Structures are given as C-alpha cells and as structure tokens.
Amino acid sequence: MIHAVLQWQMKKKPTPALSNTGASPGETRTEAGAESGVLPDEIGIEGEVLPSEAGVKTGAPPTAVSDQVLPFCDDDAGEGPSSLIREKAIPKQNEDKEEKLDEEETEKLKEKLGGKIAICKAHPKRPLLGLVLTPTRELAVQVKQHIDAVAKFTGIKTAILVGGMSAQKQQRMLNRQPEIVVATPGRLWELIKEKHPHLSNLRQLRCLVVDEADRMVEKGHFAELSQLLEMLSDSQYNPKRQTLIFSATLTLVHQAPARILHKKHVKKIDKTAKLDLLVQKIGMRGKPKVIDLTRNEATVESLTETKIHCETDEKDLYLYYFLMQYPGRTLVFANSISCIKRLSGLLKVLDIMPLTLHACMHQKQRLRNLEQFARLEDCVLLATDVAARGLDIPKVQHVIHYQVPRTSEIYVHRSGRTARATNEGLSLMLIGPEDVINFKKIYKTLKKDEDIPLFPVQTKYMDAVKVKRKIKTLVLMREGIVLCLHLAVRLWQKTDHQEERRRQKQMKVLKKELRHLLSQPLFKEDLKTKYPTHPHRRRDLMHICVVWS
Template sequence: MQKTTFSIENTLSNLQIEALNEMQQASLEANKTSNEVVLLADTGSGKTLAFLLPVTQLLEKKPVTQALIIVPSRELALQIELVFKRMGTGFKITCCYGGHKRETEENNLLQAPELIVGTPGRLADHIRRGNITTTHIASLVLDEFDKSLEQGFEDEMSFIIQSLPAVKKRILTSATEAVEVPPFVGLQEPVKLNFLTGEKSPALAVQQVRSDDRDKSDTLFRLICALGNRSTIIFCNQREFVEEVSASLKDKGIVNVFYHGAMEQQERDSALCKFRNGSSNVLVTTDLAARGLDIPNIRYIIHYQLPPNQESFTHRNGRTARMDASGTAILILAPHEYLPEYITPPPATIELPASPVLPQKPVWTTLFVGAGKKDKVNKVDIVGFLANKGQLKKEDIGLIEVKDFFSFVAIRKSHASHTITLIKNEKIKNKKVKIDIAK
C-alpha cells in the first residue's frame, strides 16, 4: 500500500517550527535503528513531536489502525490529537477518553483511523467491545507512562498491550527517571535517551511572597493586582480549595475560571477555552492542569498551596517558560509554612504594594455555539455567520474552538450584547442553534 506524502519539512512548516531541537532529533535517529526507545525529557521540551514524527513515518495510507498512543489524561490525549492534526500528515486520528459519550467515538472508529490516542480505561473498553481492531497495530507509545502507573492504570494498560499481537515498535516517554517499567510493556533491550536536566528551565524565575496570616486569600489578591493583566495559573492541592479561591477572587473583582477533575467535560472545555482565548487571564486549578495542557504564553505560576512534593513542583512550573519563553513561579507562604528543602537557593521575596490596584479586565468574552463538527459546522462557517448576521469585523472575532457538538468563540466584550441581539433568531447552515455567553 502506498505511503502518504509525509515529510518532516512539511510538518515543521505546518507547525511553524524552524528546526527540531536536540532531543527531537535524537529521538528520530534512535527510532531509525531501534524498535524500543525510552525517552526521558523535561516537561515542555517537545516530547510530543519527538514520538509523533517516528510513528508517522511508519504509517501507511490504508483504513486500518497501525499505531496506538496511551496517555494518563484526557487533556494530554486532546493535546496530542491537536498537534497531530496541525502536522497535516493526511492520516486520520481518533481520540478516546472518558467523560463524554462513547457513541461519538464508536462512530469515529467505524472507519478505522491510522492512529488512535486515548486514556487506558476508555481504550480497554473499546477493545473489549470490538470497536478497535488491534491486529494491525505495529507501533505503541506510552506517553508519560510514569503518570499512568501512578494513577493506577496498570491493569488496563496490561490488558491493552496483551491485546496487541502485532506490535513491533515501542516508545515510552516520561519526565521523571524514578519509575521502573513493568514487564507487561515487553521491553527487551531499549535505547534510553535521557534529556532530563534535573534543573529548572533557565528562563524560569522562582520567587516567594510572605503572607501575614494563615488565610492567604488577601495576599493572593494583592499579588495578582501587582502582576497585572498577564496569563496566570494558580495551583491548589484540593478541588474544594480551587472553587473557594476562584469565588474569593471573583468577589474581589478578579476575572477568573476554575478547572478540576470533578467537572463535566463541557465545563472543562469552556474553562480552558476562556483561558486560552483571553476571556480570562487567571486559571485556578489542581495538579490536573500540571500535565498535558499546552497553553502558550503563560507568564506566571502561583503555588497558592505548597506542592506536595518536588515532582509536583516541577510539573506545575513546566506550564510556563516553555521552549524559549520566559516565566515566573511564585510560592505564597503563610506564617506557619516553610520553604520546601528541594527549592534551592531560597527564592527572592516579593514585596507587594500596600494599596492594590485591580488589573484591567479582559477585552474578550466567550460565546457558546450549540453546533460543532458533527453538525458539519467549522471555523469558517462561524466567522461568516458572526460577520454577516452579527455585524462583527474580523478583528472583533478571536480564537475559535470547534468541538464535536458545540463550539466556543471569543468576541470583543464591547460588542457582545449587540451581537447576541442580532443573531438570536438567525440560523447557522439553515439550523437554529443556541448561542449565548459561555457559562
């Protein structure tokens, strides 16, 4: 069967990347000579492309699944799907994860994609139901395999791998060296590429703020005021704290969104979309967002609650100072709290202004559109609809994200009320669709 016209040069052009970094180049070379590669590299260093390129080189343009990528979270699965689509390879990818309808994925799997990415539980479920044909899967990637083991997916991963009779290539990636690879993975003599620096990014600055009281909410508010209208993630250790902190900031006039594992998928999508498109510059979250989220230009990481361990500290900080960008991680310490011993040297202390000034509110707001890919609605349709029916100029329309059954679109907040009035009785592609400010 003919291979598709895939080239690394075209892929880099599509991704707007000038050249591969040292780790990505080493992965390509190792995968040419070995079918077992373990890649250890820091968070944010470009591991996704480091395994997608060699896997894609082995794909053929035919309607059978030839490669499987197992990841620990839906966010990481969606991120890999996004990167793969941007690569423009011509191959089909299907993303499988819990938290939304299985039927949607079953329909996507009817015509077998060349590549599948997903979480262990949902992939195992599809294999048991016969929705995924495993007989031609020759390439297996376990991305962030340490996290999958840590989260207790060992049984599902073992079942999946035992269900793959034709696997020839195995690629494992991790941002930590500490985990032993279980025998069921089937590694014999892997080539290990270790690009872990053991150091924080040279572009990452670490600072601390001292709070006068145990309840650090006022210190957090004053800190955000001091930082200004910049993209910021605030990390807490428990879901209940996430919502409390978010509500406290909202009461004080700070626009923010929150994100944690107990939310419905649409709520998660909405929160992340608002953060990505600038409708909110502040995201309050748990360590769920410490991996798998690749949102560019995050300037600040705030450890509102101290990370439980060094690994958590590292992964949280990995959301900023990615690739060549700079970023700052800030720890807030109450009077009874001490700096963790693994943070050396002691970070510089920030002195906050006595009189906080609220940062400027975001100029964007997010519309929810009740139609998506399955309704044959795309970004061009949405732009045309908002321009023609909503009287918006191109510069008044921001980032658009089209999901399976709904979409999110950023528009200038100053035009939102008028636009919604104009479009409330209009149709997209001859269909009446719910459109409102995203919740």
C-alpha cells in the first residue's frame, strides 16, 4: 500500500516553472534552495532559508532524488518519497488554511525573488489512496502505529477514524488530506454520510485492506461495512484498485448446527465455498490469489494447549491457583462482560489487581489498560473477545479461557495472543459441564490427532485455595448484607445500632483473617513447578498429572 502511494506521488510531480531570464547572485541562492528541495513554506520573506531547515540543502539522505528539481507547485506539498523535510508547525486556528499562502505575502515573496519563480497560491489536493478496515478500535490503533513506523521517512500522512473518540478531531485530521486512513466501519461510514471532502471521491483509492475479514462480514455484525462495500463496488469502483483481505481463520470452517443442516437447501460449507462467499461479500472481481500460511491444526507449533475439567463453581479456584503458581503476563478471556466484572472484584479482594478490557469501557481507558498490560511483566488482563483478534502484545506467556469460546475461530484467535514470533506460550481451557459441547466442536474442527492433555495440578494446595475462597465469599456476602441493611434503614428510618456494630465487628475479623491468609505463601519455593511449554514435552503432561494426583 505504501509502495502504491509512493508510485502515485512520483507520477504526479509536475515540472518547475522557471523564467528564462538571467539570474542575479541573490537569485542563484534561491534557485539553489529549489534544487535542494526547499519549499516556499521554508523560505522567509527576505528570500532566506530558515535556519532549522538549512541542513537539508547539504545533507540530503540517500533516498532523496538528487537529479530531479523539486517544483514549488508540488502536487504532494513536500510529502513525496524524495522529500524528508519536516513540516512547519501551523497554529490550530489556521488549520483550514494550512496549505494556502496569503495573497499579500505571496506578492511580497515574488517581489523579493524578482518574479523569477512562479509560486502556486494553494497546493493541489491529495486524494485518499489507501484504506484499512479493522473490526476493533485497538487493532486500528495498532495498524496505524505500524504504518507510521514503516512510512516514517516517506512523508506519507495517515489518519485513524474510530468510535469512542472525538469526531471533530478526526475531521480535522482528514482536513490534512492523509493518503492512508485506518478505520472501523461505523465511524468511517458516519463521516462519509456527513460528506467530508476528503472522503467524497473514493474512486482514486488504490488499495483497500479488510483485516479479520471473516469476522467483519459475519451476519449481524458491522452493518455499515456492507453499505460501504456496496458503494465501493458500484458508484466508487476503481478498476485499478487492489483489494486484500486478511485473517488467521479465512480457511477454517466449523460446521453449522445439526438443526440447520437438516433444513432444505442448506449445504455443508468447505474451504473453497467459504473463500468464495468472502470474496463475493467483499466485492472482489475476478479470481483472487490465495496465500495460505496456516497449519492444519490452525495453531502455532510453539503453543502448549492444555485443559482442566472442573465444576462451574470451581473455576475461580483453579484460576487463582494458576495465577499464584505461574506469575507472568496472563490474558484471561471470558464470553460476557458481567463475568469480567465479577472476576475483577473477586481478584481484587484476593490482592490481585487485574486490568479489564471490554466494550462498555471508555475508549481512552481501554487503550490505557492495554498499554499498561504491555508494560508490566507480571500482570493480569481480563478481557472479552474484543481483545481476541490481531492485537500484538509482547511476551504474553499465558492465555486462559475461563469460559470456552463458542467457535473454533475464536479459540484460534484467543490462543494466538501468546506464542507469537516463535516464542513459547500456554493456552489453558477451564472446562465446566456447560462447556463440554463447545469444546468437542473445537476439538473436531481443529482435527487434533491426540486429545488435549490435562494441566498438572498439585491437589495438596487446593485446600488452602478453598479456605481463602470461602473467607473471600463470606466477606463479599457480609458487605452485601451490610449494604442492604443501610438501604433498608434509609427506606424505613429504622436502625439497630447494636446489631450493626456486631456485624461490623464480624466483618473486621473476617477481613483480618483473610489478610493473614493472603500474607502466607501458597506454595513453597522448592515445590514450585514449571509447566512444560515445548511441544515435544506435551506427551509427558498426562503422566505428570497422574503422578501428582
């Protein structure tokens, strides 16, 4: 995409308008500035090059085009591949006029330069050439950061359009005419409907990228995307546009439920049919090229996959056991926001301060928690599937599926947050009675040759975990009872000071006992174990579990 933008910039560079009259000594210096890539914005009223840019004339980087004179009437306003000149700081109140020269200043500048160089009053408009669509806001932020890093020395401008942030600020970013926009479908469609000038003509779009495409085109999700794709395939279609779709599960197919398959005109879908359906929904014309880099198992080889079978009310025990036994950067997934909130309160009582990430949080807080999780080495992030796709968080050691995902695609994307870039990682599923059906579906779809091994648990330490959990439950129950009593007192204007003091005393005793238990180490250092992480050691997990039990 960046290559396409650079090619477009090079083709659109016009020739400079220079007069044929002789140049005086003062004019020679000005023309030398033109040959060095100094633009009119960097030339003062007296025809002097600004000190901050003086080094550009003599120290041109290797990528600069040295044998081509840069025009003053530049189509790319100094943003092309051969210009590495820093932009001038423009006051906020003049943002709408940031690419125009004042008429009086232009006349003065012409007089000082002797009328030898023709200067345009306004730079031509830069169209939108690259568009990237992502399903989540966090992924859009990450993609923009990567594009900015790659295009750092090209002068290409980028903008991000996501919900949960100021629409006015994003409109001002579009006023700068960025060549590449990274967006979520909702906010992008909102600005298109408002007829923002930079989004009014998408026929010049050279590259359209749809990331996590299988998720984006799912029925019931991203209604704005279908309208956007319909517009790009009809009224705004560009035959020269390149369309790319990405996902780790483009060719992964899970069968529909039996009740649907029994209906008429419902056929079993395979990889080819799924890709054809995606291509049709995205609006790609012709036969696309398919590049498949996935393994048959859909997960990376350096990932250790394990499970724990337990009752639903025991999941809290095993989660706390794992977090205490194996500290590190741990990502815990649940299927609902209510479960995330409950786990957050539970772990806080047990002196584990987790971070949370779900759709009901403010966007700034979501990004702040994500940055903090990536910065701290020993940290727990409780998240819904909003964090399952695409996020590249460094050195995530463990992924825990507190609730088994509903589809194999979600399982692959969740597990893909760890064991990245040849690093080792662990994926642990806590399987309750209600999760067995989903687990069997995932196991069948991924075509695992062997059963996923059991995770080794030292049962001798589970009694201590249960005691802490019992006291924690009593504390939470007591606090709830006290809160209800306070509400009842306010409603009925009745109070029993003696009974309330007795309950408060009991609460203090329980909290003191819980603090004492939390201060004691749950595991002895010499008995602390390391779970197997290398693939060839997975076969030993079953044997280790039998020995410990």
